[in-house]
Amino acid sequence: APAKADDLLDGLDPEQRAAAVAPRGPVCVLAGAGTGKTRTITHRIAHLVRSGHVAAGQVLAVTFTARAAGEMRSRLRALGVEGAQARTFHAAALRQLRYFWPRVVGDQQWDLLEGKLRMVGQAANRVGAGTEPEVLRDLAGEIEWAKASLISPEDYPAVASRLQRDIPESPARVAEVYRMYEQLKTAASQLDFDDLLLHTTAALEEHGTVANEFRDRYRCFVVDEYQDVTPLQQRLLDAWVGGRDDLTVVGDANQTIYSFGGASPKPLLEFTRRFPEAAVVRLERDYRSTPQIVDLANRVIGAARGRPAGSRLRLIGQRPDGPAPRFGEYDDEPAEAAAAAARIRELLDSGVPASEIAILYRVNAQSEAYEQALAELGIPYLVRGGQRFFDRREVRQAVIALRQAAASSPEGELADLVRRVLAAVGLTEQPPQGGAAKERWDALLALVELAEELQRTVEGATLRTYVAELEQRASAQHPPTVEGVTLASLHAAKGLEWDAVFLVGLAEGTMPIQHADGDERAVEEERRLFYVGVTRAREHLSLSWALSRHPGGRRNRRRSRFLYGLLPEEHPAARVARPQPKSAAGKAKCRVCGGPLMATMEIKLGRCGSCPSDLDEELLARLKDWRVERARELKVPAYVVFTDATLVAI
Ligand code: ATP
Ligand code: MG
Numbered sequence: 051a052p053a054k055a056d057d058l059l060d061g062l063d064p065e066q067r068a069a070a071v072a073p074r075g076p077v078c079v080l081a082g083a084g085t086g087k088t089r090t091i092t093h094r095i096a097h098l099v100r101s102g103h104v105a106a107g108q109v110l111a112v113t114f115t116a117r118a119a120g121e122m123r124s125r126l127r128a129l130g131v132e133g134a135q136a137r138t139f140h141a142a143a144l145r146q147l148r149y150f151w152p153r154v155v156g157d158q159q160w161d162l163l164e165g166k167l168r169m170v171g172q173a174a175n176r177v178g179a180g181t182e183p184e185v186l187r188d189l190a191g192e193i194e195w196a197k198a199s200l201i202s203p204e205d206y207p208a209v210a211s212r213l214q215r216d217i218p219e220s221p222a223r224v225a226e227v228y229r230m231y232e233q234l235k236t237a238a239s240q241l242d243f244d245d246l247l248l249h250t251t252a253a254l255e256e257h258g259t260v261a262n263e264f265r266d267r268y269r270c271f272v273v274d275e276y277q278d279v280t281p282l283q284q285r286l287l288d289a290w291v292g293g294r295d296d297l298t299v300v301g302d303a304n305q306t307i308y309s310f311g312g313a314s315p316k317p318l319l320e321f322t323r324r325f326p327e328a329a330v331v332r333l334e335r336d337y338r339s340t341p342q343i344v345d346l347a348n349r350v351i352g353a354a355r356g357r358p359a360g361s362r363l364r365l366i367g368q369r370p371d372g373p374a375p376r377f378g379e380y381d382d383e384p385a386e387a388a389a390a391a392a393r394i395r396e397l398l399d400s401g402v403p404a405s406e407i408a409i410l411y412r413v414n415a416q417s418e419a420y421e422q423a424l425a426e427l428g429i430p431y432l433v434r435g436g437q438r439f440f441d442r443r444e445v446r447q448a449v450i451a452l453r454q455a456a457a458s459s460p461e462g463e464l465a466d467l468v469r470r471v472l473a474a475v476g477l478t479e480q481p482p483q484g485g486a487a488k489e490r491w492d493a494l495l496a497l498v499e500l501a502e503e504l505q506r507t508v509e510g511a512t513l514r515t516y517v518a519e520l521e522q523r524a525s526a527q528h529p530p531t532v533e534g535v536t537l538a539s540l541h542a543a544k545g546l547e548w549d550a551v552f553l554v555g556l557a558e559g560t561m562p563i564q565h566a567d568g569d570e571r572a573v574e575e576e577r578r579l580f581y582v583g584v585t586r587a588r589e590h591l592s593l594s595w596a597l598s599r600h601p602g603g604r605r606n607r608r609r610s611r612f613l614y615g616l617l618p619e620e621h622p623a624a625r626v627a628r629p630q631p632k633s634a635a636g637k638a639k640c641r642v643c644g645g646p647l648m649a650t651m652e653i654k655l656g657r658c659g660s661c662p663s664d665l666d667e668e669l670l671a672r673l674k675d676w677r678v679e680r681a682r683e684l685k686v687p688a689y690v691v692f693t694d695a696t697l698v699a700i
Contacts (some may be wrong), residue, residue: 053205055227058096058129062086066335069298070094074103074270078321079300083347083585084338087300088545090331091272092122094298096129104270106133110290111273112142114308117434118545122274131683139283140243143250149258154253162280163240166190170677177223185218192217193228198242198280198312203229217567227512247286265292273546277300299699303358304349307541307579310572336365338547340372343591354577355570369588378594379616382603383555386596387423390552393592394535395427397550402590404430408536409448410583412561414555417537421489426598430492430534434542440524444490447475448497455511464511470502482596492534519541540579543586551587553580556595556610580612587612 061111070093071081077094079087091111113119115138121138135142146160151160164171170190174181179189192215196202201209210221217224234244254261271291273279276299279287284302301620303315314486322328336344344367351357376393380386394407407418409609424431438443448471455471469477477494497520502520504511520578536548548620555561562576584591593613597605 056373062090062093063333063335065333066090066093066332069329072329072331073083074098074296076295076325077298077320077331078318078325079298079331080301080318080363081331082336082598083305083364083582084336084344084547085333085365086335086337087302087333088118088124088274090333091274091298091300092125092129094271095126095134096131098270099131099134101158104296106131107135108267109134109272110142110268110270111272111529112135112139112287113545114138114278115542115545116141121546130148134206139286143246143286146264147246147250147253150250150253150257152259153260154249158239160239160241163235163238163242163245166242168229169234169238169240171228171479173227173234175228176234177226179219179223180228188218189224189227191222192276193231194244195310195312196228197242197248198282200281200285203232208570222508225389232286234441242473245249246284247282251282251286251289251504254292261289261292264296265563266291268480269294270296270298271594272298274300275305276318277303277306277315278308279317280312280314282312284317285458295327297325302363304578305544305582307544307575307582309575315358323341325643332363334363334366335368337368338569338588339367339369339555339585339591340369340589341444341586342372342374343367343589346375346591346616350577350581350584350612351491354574355616356431356574373587376407376594377613378592379609380594380596380604382598382601382602383419384598386554386594387419388426389592390420390554390592390594391427394429394462394550394552396480397590398429403533404535405533406540407552408546408548408550409541409552409554410538410540410586411544411553411555412540412579414539416560420554424535424537425488430488432492432534433638434536434538435487439493439496442493443492444476444502444654444656445497446457446495448472448494449517449524452497452513456517459514460511464505464516465498465501466514467513468516469498469696499550527633540583544582547586547588549588550590550592551583552592552594553583554594556580556593556613557607558610559607561610561612580610 062070066089069077070088071096079090081087095109095111098104099109109570111134112124113122119136119138126132128135128584137145167186167190170193171181171186174186174189179185183575195215196206196209199209200596204224206228210217210224215221217229235245253265257389268290271286271287278301288299299318299321301315301318303319306313306315319322322330328541336347338346344365348364350517366464378386378389380389390409391498397403397407409417411417412422414433419553421431421433451474452468455467460467472494475494477491477498481491481495482488488575500519501516504516508515561580562573566572566576584593593616595609595613597607599607
């Protein structure tokens with residue numbers, strides 16, 4: 051750990067440093083992806099602590115996903131700061147509510163609601179609304195939106211009509227479901243996630259002693275990904291800060307991806323109106339991605355419509371050049387997945403660790419094809435946001451078995467004991483061949499690895515210490531890490547980064563998602579989601595799509611509109627006749643078929659567009675069909691220029 055507060059600043063550029071050392075008051079960092087916002091705030095916290103401005107325990111940092119919070123904790127630990135809190139809004143509220151509850155409510159017990167959809171179903175049933183699974187999902191989503199937007203069941207019909215919400219029932223009926231859901235939930239003494247925030251806010255707003263105690267305890271507030279704050283979260287934040295001004299917010303309005311859930315970049319963009327004395331820092335150097343990826347990201351977001359003032363930032367790449375992004379069009383989804391897996395195999399063989407590779411998709415259901423393709427090649431993977439780690443059956447069973455074993459606190463080395471207990475619930479010596487069994491095995495192994503880590507870092511750690519750690523992690527949804535390729539939805543990927551990123555399923559209907567079509571605001575949110583995806587990659591970026599879902603199916607899908615202007619052959623420079631070297635055009639011959647070479651790239655490669663000699667026959671045929679089709683579509687001669695990146699990827 052660095053010895054002096056100022057040493058912490060060595061790893062920051064001048065603008066980042068200005069944000070890190072700004073005196074206590076309000077600070078706002080408005081900047082694009084990969085510019086070091088998260089790095090800046092972790093360094094700011096470390097600097098404030100090390101220079102004695104605040105104690106670590108007085109810091110409360112919040113972000114939006116459990117993974118990002120975990121990441122922030124480990125970055126802080128690496129900077130030598132112990133005891134600063136970094137949590138999601140929900141985890142922070144849960145903790146506070148547990149603590150204040152007896153004083154605010156008394157001894158009435160409560161549980162976290164499990165099976166929300168079931169309860170929405172009961173409510174819908176009681177008030178005579180539709181109960182089909184899709185309807186219930188929409189109703190649950192709408193109730194979440196209303197709660198996050200601080201709209202009560204009473205106010206809901208008017209607001210929903212004004213905003214023309216896209217809902218499966220009339221506004222009045224949705225309001226009835228909402229009211230009934232709240233009643234049933236209260237009767238069962240259960241709280242949903244939004245209730246955690248609502249009750250915590252109320253406790254702080256209505257109970258002076260609670261608020262005073264809280265304000266004695268916390269003095270420094272930091273919010274990452276502030277562009278996605280909901281009115282409810284903002285209200286809680288206001289209750290936390292309580293009129294003081296030691297608040298730091300960072301965000302990127304171009305990465306707002308939860309507005310469907312009530313989030314808005316307004317508080318970020320209007321921060322200075324609220325705090326005129328705030329220090330505002332803008333960052334534009336991108337430290338994460340190669341210039342090739344940064345260029346693509348700039349083009350993606352440059353095409354966005356209706357960007358609010360203050361969000362038009364251009365990223366300037368800082369890293370050395372890297373490989374060109376790859377584009378791949380496939381006949382069907384399994385082919386797309388197989389190609390991604392094959393490419394991942396190559397990356398692994400070239401030394402990229404599995405944990406530095408991610409496949410990102412629009413909806414979780416897309417993971418299946420990729421799980422299969424990876425399993426077939428024996429590549430370890432981890433699905434994020436699918437099932438939560440601690441909700442997995444084998445993990446629950448394991449935790450029960452470990453708890454029982456701990457209650458009897460047996461002699462022996464911790465990791466050994468854990469391994470023995472887990473053997474009884476299915477941890478074999480050798481990993482199974484792949485697929486779901488391998489995933490279960492990996493989950494159990496992660497529990498052993500956690501025991502090994504604890505044994506290394508905590509002196510005299512016992513099985514009991516270990517079980518306590520597990521329980522603490524389970525309540526914070528902070529799973530131990532499993533080494534493997536990450537499979538995650540784009541929403542779950544925000545704030546994170548990998549050496550290699552595969553953005554898959556970039557076809558119309560999936561990206562943008564079907565129900566966004568025709569709604570400009572929804573399409574723009576999808577575009578921002580795409581931007582979030584592109585900007586997760588440090589070095590290798592692959593973008594792919596399939597023309598049909600199933601092998602042999604109708605090839606009736608079109609590639610995503612967001613790819614327009616990104617594909618090499620669509621790029622104006624490639625499409626519009628570029629100045630051809632007159633002397634060589636038409637004279638040079640293809641090395642493979644002997645035909646005339648016309649385009650610059652063909653001449654450079656010494657082969658015509660139809661004869662990429664390094665591809666096998668079948669691929670070649672497909673490539674040719676595709677090219678002819680594309681050429682017709684674009685109304686250009688059939689020797690459309692392809693860069694090598696395209697050729698290899700197809
Ligand atoms: P996002 O908008 O995606 O959340 P961000 O702005 O929070 O991005 P960070 O995750 O903080 O960006 O930083 C991106 C990457 O760049 C990280 O790997 C970080 O360590 C690195 N980085 C940031 N600032 C610097 C710097 N001054 N020098 C070197 N590397 C840096
Ligand atoms: Mg960040």
